[in-house]
Amino acid sequence: xxxxxxxxxxxxxxxxxxxxxxxxxxxxxxxxxxxxxxxxxxxxxxxxxxxxxxxxxxxxxxxxxxxxxxxxxxxxxxxxxxxxxxxxxxxxxxxxxxxxxxxxxxxxxxxxxxxxxxxxxxxxxxxxxxxxxxxxxxxxxxxxxxxxxxxxxxxxxxxxxxxxxxxxxxxxxxxxxxxxxxxxxxxxxxxxxxxxxxxxxxxxxxxxxxxxxxxxxxxxxxxxxxxxxxxxxxxxxxxxxxxxxxxxxxxxxxxxxxxxxxxxxxxxxxxxxxxxxxxxxxxxxxxxxxxxxxxxxxxxxxxxxxxxxxxxxxxxxxxxxxxxxxxxxxxxxxxxxxxxxx
Amino acid sequence: xxxxxxxxxxxxxxxxxxxxxxxxxxxxxxxxxxxxxxxxxxxxxxxxxxxxxxxxxxxxxxxxxxxxxxxxxxxxxxxxxxxxxxxxxxxxxxxxxxxxxxxxxxxxxxxxxxxxxxxxxxxxxxxxxxxxxxxxxxxxxxxxxxxxxxxxxxxxxxxxxxxxxxxxxxxxxxxxxxxxxxxxxxxxxxxxxxxxxxxxxxxxxxxxxxxxxxxxxxxxxxxxxxxxxxxxxxxxxxxxxxxxxxxxxxxxxxxxxxx
Amino acid sequence: xxxxxxxxxxxxxxxxxxxxxxxxxxxxxxxxxxxxxxxxxxxxxxxxxxxxxxxxxxxxxxxxxxxxxxxxxxxxxxxxxxxxxxxxxxxxxxxxxxxxxxxxxxxxxxxxxxxxxxxxxxxxxxxxxxxxxxxxxxxxxxxxxxxxxxxxxxxxxxxxxxxxxxxxxxxxxxxxxxxxxxxxxxxxxxxxxxxxxxxxxxxxxxxxxxxxxxxxxxxxxxxxxxxxxxxxxxxxxxxxxxxxxxxxxxxxxxxxxxxxxxxxxxxxxxxxxxxxxx
Numbered sequence: 001x002x003x004x005x006x007x008x009x010x011x012x013x014x015x016x017x018x019x020x021x022x023x024x025x026x027x028x029x030x031x032x033x034x035x036x037x038x039x040x041x042x043x044x045x046x047x048x049x050x051x052x053x054x055x056x057x058x059x060x061x062x063x064x065x066x067x068x069x070x071x072x073x074x075x076x077x078x079x080x081x082x083x084x085x086x087x088x089x090x091x092x093x094x095x096x097x098x099x100x101x102x103x104x105x106x107x108x109x110x111x112x113x114x115x116x117x118x119x120x121x122x123x124x125x126x127x128x129x130x131x132x133x134x135x136x137x138x139x140x141x142x143x144x145x146x147x148x149x150x151x152x153x154x155x156x157x158x159x160x161x162x163x164x165x166x167x168x169x170x171x172x173x174x175x176x177x178x179x180x181x182x183x184x185x186x187x188x189x190x191x192x193x194x195x196x197x198x199x200x201x202x203x204x205x206x207x208x209x210x211x212x213x214x215x216x217x218x219x220x221x222x223x224x225x226x227x228x229x230x231x232x233x234x235x236x237x238x239x240x241x242x243x244x245x246x247x248x249x250x251x252x253x254x255x256x257x258x259x260x261x262x263x264x265x266x267x268x269x270x271x272x273x274x275x276x277x278x279x280x281x282x283x284x285x286x287x288x289x290x291x292x293x294x295x296x297x298x299x300x301x302x303x304x305x306x307x308x309x310x311x312x313x314x315x316x317x318x319x320x321x322x323x324x325x326x327x328x329x330x331x332x333x334x335x336x337x338x339x340x341x342x
Numbered sequence: 343x344x345x346x347x348x349x350x351x352x353x354x355x356x357x358x359x360x361x362x363x364x365x366x367x368x369x370x371x372x373x374x375x376x377x378x379x380x381x382x383x384x385x386x387x388x389x390x391x392x393x394x395x396x397x398x399x400x401x402x403x404x405x406x407x408x409x410x411x412x413x414x415x416x417x418x419x420x421x422x423x424x425x426x427x428x429x430x431x432x433x434x435x436x437x438x439x440x441x442x443x444x445x446x447x448x449x450x451x452x453x454x455x456x457x458x459x460x461x462x463x464x465x466x467x468x469x470x471x472x473x474x475x476x477x478x479x480x481x482x483x484x485x486x487x488x489x490x491x492x493x494x495x496x497x498x499x500x501x502x503x504x505x506x507x508x509x510x511x512x513x514x515x516x517x518x519x520x521x522x523x524x525x526x527x528x529x530x531x532x533x534x535x536x537x538x539x540x541x542x543x544x545x546x547x548x549x550x551x552x553x554x555x556x557x558x559x560x561x562x563x564x565x566x567x568x569x570x571x572x573x574x575x576x577x578x579x580x581x582x583x584x585x586x587x588x589x590x591x592x593x594x595x596x597x598x599x600x601x
Numbered sequence: 602x603x604x605x606x607x608x609x610x611x612x613x614x615x616x617x618x619x620x621x622x623x624x625x626x627x628x629x630x631x632x633x634x635x636x637x638x639x640x641x642x643x644x645x646x647x648x649x650x651x652x653x654x655x656x657x658x659x660x661x662x663x664x665x666x667x668x669x670x671x672x673x674x675x676x677x678x679x680x681x682x683x684x685x686x687x688x689x690x691x692x693x694x695x696x697x698x699x700x701x702x703x704x705x706x707x708x709x710x711x712x713x714x715x716x717x718x719x720x721x722x723x724x725x726x727x728x729x730x731x732x733x734x735x736x737x738x739x740x741x742x743x744x745x746x747x748x749x750x751x752x753x754x755x756x757x758x759x760x761x762x763x764x765x766x767x768x769x770x771x772x773x774x775x776x777x778x779x780x781x782x783x784x785x786x787x788x789x790x791x792x793x794x795x796x797x798x799x800x801x802x803x804x805x806x807x808x809x810x811x812x813x814x815x816x817x818x819x820x821x822x823x824x825x826x827x828x829x830x831x832x833x834x835x836x837x838x839x840x841x842x843x844x845x846x847x848x849x850x851x852x853x854x855x856x857x858x859x860x861x862x863x864x865x866x867x868x869x870x871x872x873x874x875x876x877x878x879x
Binding site for chain 3: 074121124125127128129131132133135136137139140143144147257261264265268297298300301303304305306307308310311312315
């Protein structure tokens with residue numbers, strides 16, 4: 001039962017963690033300033049687009065992480081939610097005059113509702129079987145997009161206009177896309193963190209660790225699994241809606257099984273169940289095809305190899321360590337403990 | 343009507359009758375043990391009590407309310423909470439988180455409270471955390487609060503399971519072989535601890551296959567073998583009961599009695 | 602019917618390891634491409650397919666030894682195995698693309714049989730041949746598993762690997778043998794399909810793999826005769842979808858069936874239900 005501690009990183013991670021906790025506020029401010037200033041370092045559009053894609057896939061990672069990392073349900077169909085979000089937002093932008101923000105919210109809601117519905121089979125399914133249903137779901141979404149021509153325009157895809165907010169059109173030149181991405185990413189991150197450190201998050205974790213024990217603690221397993229699906233799909237839908245606004249054109253070929261696998265890979269490479277891992281996973285896996293152009297056609301072979309080696313030597317993910325710092329007690333409790341007996 | 347009354351519960355799997363018309367009752371503030379050789383159907387009884395299995399026949403009444411065939415969640419809410427024969431902690435979580443999960447059903451703030459970190463959320467989180475710390479300290483796990491459950495020694499893990507059950511505000515604690523895998527000294531300590539729990543007002547139902555362990559602390563003992571109740575009474579009655587001796591010596595569990 | 606052959610591969614591996622082998626579809630493409638390679642070297646078609654069967658079977662074993670066996674030794678989480686097979690599938694597909702190019706290539710027929718009338722519809726006799734060959738192979742496979750010593754060992758490992766190993770069964774050998782059989786059945790499916798439709802391409806494994814997998818789940822994953830029935834149902838319903846809804850719906854049928862089956866009867870037609878143990 002006892003898991004051995006990882007052979008490396010233990011000894012240097014802890015001081016880093018302690019350091020970061022001590023200087024938490026300056027560290028966040030520094031990071032914030034860096035991210036805000038990033039567009040003004042003079043990168044070209046290609047690089048900026050890459051940054052935005054990393055942001056989008058970080059969101060996708062965070063979304064899937066709620067399902068996979070917290071609740072322990074593996075989805076191989078998140079490209080489906082991504083597609084639903086993207087199409088909802090794009091179609092609304094094409095056919096109505098609704099503001100971008102509203103289409104984004106619509107994307108979130110649609111995707112979330114579908115997520116909840118997809119979560120229903122969790123009443124009866126577990127483990128591998130559930131994963132398979134999600135896989136089927138992802139493919140079905142694609143088939144629907146291809147065949148429901150009157151709405152989705154079939155295989156031709158949808159051409160969506162540039163979003164406008166506060167009378168300003170988003171472009172790469174004015175960095176509208178980049179800053180929107182930052183805001184959405186920040187919201188997603190805060191939501192993830194808020195859920196994790198609450199009754200809901202603990203229920204998710206309990207389900208992941210041991211479903212029967214969780215049931216015996218009075219946790220309504222099914223309800224929480226559906227909730228996890230809904231939250232995860234909602235976040236993925238937002239990412240999809242934003243993606244649709246970024247791209248001049250979307251079609252069924254963007255949302256393949258490979259994208260689902262990519263999102264799963266981000267979660268796993270970064271470190272399942274951690275938030276920090278999602279950002280690193282997205283940076284590595286999104287930048288990888290770009291920086292590895294010299295490998296030419298071999299780069300996807302290397303990508304496959306990377307996954308295999310990861311699973312073999314560091315299945316918990318690159319940043320997947322367990323903190324050795326004391327548990328973060330609520331502030332009110334800390335005060336009382338300090339002033340109390342000890 | 344007794345505090346917890348179990349009458350005629352029966353459970354079969356396929357053709358095999360695992361538990362056959364078992365009756366017993368537990369009064370408030372008692373320590374009651376169910377003993378029997380391995381495979382006698384003890385854990386199946388627990389599984390029916392806690393809603394893991396449906397009963398085929400019979401009924402279970404707690405505080406005058408029938409609880410058989412209710413969902414496990416409803417039964418926890420009613421006040422029955424259990425531990426497991428093979429420890430089932432949330433191993434990758436902290437000790438305190440394990441106990442906080444136990445308080446889940448009594449935490450009332452909703453999802454949006456946690457999203458927006460409302461005052462209600464802050465207050466309840468603090469209350470529950472304090473309660474969890476208090477339980478852990480009372481059980482002697484005060485210094486382990488920040489550890490990960492799976493990194494704790496075996497005995498401490500057993501205690502944590504009990505702490506987690508207590509955190510659900512249980513009225514009856516169902517302990518499934520809490521002393522399994524412990525040496526005589528450790529199990530003696532654990533029994534002392536269970537006695538203190540009783541003195542604090544908990545009602546305790548124990549399962550054990552080694553009768554020596556529960557002899558001294560049980561108010562009453564029930565013996566089951568091959569799914570049927572074969573004896574009941576206080577310790578010295580059980581020790582001298584011929585059916586019990588036969589079950590332990592004649593059955594497949596010679597080793598247990600010989601120990 | 603070839604779905605049944607692909608499904609068998611999924612079933613075999615899942616039965617023993619409780620692992621969904623995502624690389625199985627690419628093994629099927631691998632089998633077909635290797636056969637094509639030998640045909641390109643002017644080897645007789647039959648011999649080419651035979652060689653490909655052996656090579657693919659061995660490749661299955663090698664993949665298991667290199668990628669999956671270390672994970673079992675470490676007792677990794679199940680998802681690790683799943684991701685590994687996805688990685689393997691990436692590697693195989695892309696290597697095939699690099700070696701053979703991504704375009705669709707012609708593949709010679711095994712035999713020319715012409716068309717026959719069957720229940721009023723004209724179908725290519727080769728399709729019937731595929732059906733018959735598949736059925737025979739399934740028969741042989743069933744015999745191997747139910748009658749031979751290795752088969753007995755396989756069933757023992759499926760029930761309880763630990764107990765089987767204590768009884769002196771070489772579990773590692775059994776697993777290797779299972780991967781060999783899975784590889785063989787994939788290559789046979791690949792060869793048969795290639796010679797029936799006269800076409801091969803590196804990415805042919807993806808859809809076929811998913812559909813074969815659906816067939817396996819439908820029949821009750823881990824059950825051999827379930828795979829046959831599952832394969833038939835998927836094949837027939839695809840044909841029906843084309844007739845009733847148009848060819849665009851062909852590919853989606855398998856998934857619709859898959860999802861429906863899992864929701865209505867998760868264990869499949871021939872699967873067994875396990876009792877919850879606490």
